[in-house]
Amino acid sequence: MTAVAEQTGAWMELFTNQLPAPAWLQPLRDAAFARFVELGFPNTHNEEWRFTNVAPIARTTFAAGRQGVPETKFAKGPVQLVFANGHLLTRPESLPAGLHVGGFADDPAAIAQHLGKHASFAENAFVALNTAMIEDGALVRVASGAVIAEPIEIFYLTTGSAQPIAVHPRALIVVGADAHCTVVERYQGAGDGVYFNNAVTEIIAGDRSVVDHYKIQQETANAFHISTLQVSIGRSATFASHSISLGGALVRNDANATLSAGSDAALNGLYIVNGTQHVDNHTMIDHTMPHGTSHEIYKGILDGKAHAVFNGKIIVRKDAQKTDSKQTNKNLVLSDDAVVDTKPELQIFADDVRCTHGATIGQLDAEALFYLQSRGIGKREARSLLTYAFAQDVVDRIKVQSLRDSLERILFEKFHEHAE
């Protein structure tokens, strides 16, 4: 057997043991699995995966996620979907007008129209694997013109145990023209065992819609988390993504947005890693039409022997004149052994555009530290305060108050650990 076949062979059993798919889904699953087998897991010779070695995932044999009530505690919200180990556990009891939140079985026609049409599995083995393994998923539909004030929360709870499990969360979020909504996806882990979350979210933001997306990743220290967010932004629509990556042993997030004429996209991120954590954020902003604006700020805080990767691709196609795009990646390194690889990747085919990018890797400001100490604030507290301050501008962009509060609490505790 070839190396690829060895890796993908174990998945064949999981693939064939799935629940039978409805007629419209089976061809998609089959095509995706075939592509996954062809591609195999990427290695570090693949430019897109140069700094992220997924061998620990490739060589682990995973079982399917079992159904059951998770150990994890989470705050209940009014508009909330909860998946436990990949299985739909709870759904909202009532919904505001214009909003549907549920599973894939709720509306096969709507699903079939969009599912897999945005997140391509042609070149990405993990998207292919996710697509091949679709059984159920989160469906969010917002009717044209509906303004949904309450954040729509999707919880993915995964519990690691002795037998490693793999879960392939899938979400499809379809927002009609002129609609407004906020979607929060939270990945939360429990248990000591190894597990693998391989997530794909597709968002279709209709013309002139306003969509805010939050992803809070708090997997356990033994978890693998690979995700793709694929967003198609309509004409004059405004989309913002906020990706907060805190947990996981090996994490790779791809956030990709395709803009139309006059679209506005913001991709923001915060990653905080310690120990031997590895986090890789790849973003791609594709300006296809004129007058699009995009702004991106990713900030990272690294301690221990952690490794962070940022790769920000911006494509400005020939027709995308008057594009205005700005990318920033800033890293705060608190230890001598942490490593950052950061790379902007601009491909500009139009001539009347403005694109700026910048990346920094630095340490805590010694002068600021002394200033705080000179006012009586202890060194540890001062370090923690400055670390927190570094993250502040990303946190400030979070518009959901409850989310910002909970994140502030998490960060506050985390930076006290880091300041040790």
Added chain:
Amino acid sequence: MALLEIKDLHAKVGDREILKGINLTVNAGEVHAIMGPNGSGKSTLAQVLAGRELYVVTGGSVTYLGKDLLEMSPEDRAREGIFLAFQYPVEIPGVSNMYFLKAALNTIRKHHGIDELDAMDFLNLVRDKMQIMKMDQTLLNRPVNTGFSGGEKKRNEIFQMAVLEPKLAVLDETDSGLDIDALRVVSGGVNAMRSPERAMIVVTHYQRLLNEIVPDFVHVLAEGRIVKSGGKELALELEAEGYEALGAYDEPEAVGRV
């Protein structure tokens, strides 16, 4: 017992020796002005007293309230009542002035076994002090010194001093970058803090600040040593005749700041 006793203090930054044997005794209630040309070591002395690690003390001793000051961390010095008003206050984006100052005050109170203040008590405490410094209350909600004008930064330093109520305040070129009106406000804030329990060391290049904050003693620092000491009239003498009359010149390699 003297509040502060500096004996034969030597300090260097990198390979450059800047303080070459400073002797100075400061008692509670006194205001000492330290004057001198650029590069004479004025700011270094201020930073050494506050505990900046960048400056390495190579000899001598500093006794504060009977304790070895040089053994103390910067935060412990602050908790024991030493305050440095910085020549160049640092901008700290992401930390609000209010959070910062409340944390500082509560740390110091805790150190002295006094109850910590909650947000409301803190606001009541700072309101009057902001008025004295003619500071807008919105400055409390802004990040520390971030986007402040030069004058706002200096006023913020003295405002912090007023809130933290130190026993020994070291004012490093608090007059630099201030116009005459701002100078009056800042000096007014400093003068309001004068008390028999509190001492101040006012570091300045120019005499004009000493018209507003009238010192009890004036010392001239040149090439890392105090070359002349006297009463407040010494400052006027310097104003009239310049440092060069004392044989004190600008240090050509002066770093002045770090």
